[in-house]
């Protein structure tokens with residue numbers, strides 16, 4: 001494992017990070033084993049979020065003994081100052097630490113969210129105050145939408161951008177990634193397996209390692225998967241023509257029904273929460289169906305409001321069949337509610 005500068009912060013972190021979503025579906029005992037294995041394999045960058053049920057607590061149980069040797073990133077979806085302050089306090093308590101290395105504004109795509117964050121006395125001011133108090137070392141942002149991400153990073157307020165990057169979702173390579181490099185921002189590649197859509201881990205890492213300035217944060221749910229992923233970093237990276245063809249072929253096939261969560265299709269005039277509806281199937285496989293169908297109940301119950309007006313279709317740059325996919329995912333969601341929460345269809 002190599003250790004590289006985290007943007008221009010002066011911090012040094014492992015070239016491979018750990019993403020805190022899949023441990024949601026593990027018991028605390030198993031999650032602790034997985035996290036400790038990641039640390040033993042040389043991983044020092046750990047990323048979680050306030051909204052990942054139980055994940056921060058598991059970080060606290062596994063990693064508080066090696067706190068000074070690791071770099072912990074977490075995030076909050078709160079957009080107001082009071083909410084951000086409360087979430088920072090909660091994260092500190094859950095992770096048994098008195099400082100967060102990187103606090104990130106989570107999933108900032110819509111303009112109204114961005115405006116709320118930068119409003120005087122708002123979320124950004126609260127994070128800056130926490131930084132002044134020593135509770136937060138650095139501030140970053142996560143997004144799935146290129147325009148908002150570009151706008152945010154051009155303010156100079158953030159040390160990092162976390163954005164989807166894998167061989168299906170390559171949009172960042174043209175604009176965000178070069179800008180991050182030019183301005184000294186760390187680029188954290190979320191969803192290295194496209195949220196579970198890419199099943200060939202070796203291919204996924206061949207692609208990621210061919211972009212040396214990105215820090216991937218795969219989520220692992222077993223000691224074996226930690227071993228597998230970290231072993232990719234033990235030898236030089238080679239990407240053959242055959243690998244490239246395989247990536248293109250997978251991207252072509254999956255791309256036809258793969259939602260990039262960019263939110264360009266929103267808002268729906270009938271109040272349908274399109275993005276969460278479009279990504280439910282992958283969310284259920286990452287979080288476990290039991291957790292996922294509880295986590296997104298409110299959003300998924302907006303899907304029956306879809307009148308198939310088609311207003312969202314031209315707004316999707318990937319020409320996804322939105323109403324059909326929503327129907328399919330809603331049926332799966334209802335199945336999970338029935339199975340795990342005893343609800344009738």
Ligand code: SF4
Nearest residue numbers: 268306307309310312
């Ligand atoms: S097709 Fe459905 S989801 Fe799309 S805008 Fe119309 S009502 Fe909303």
Ligand code: SF4
Nearest residue numbers: 259260262263265316
């Ligand atoms: S449906 Fe299309 S526009 Fe909407 S979030 Fe997904 S990829 Fe983006």
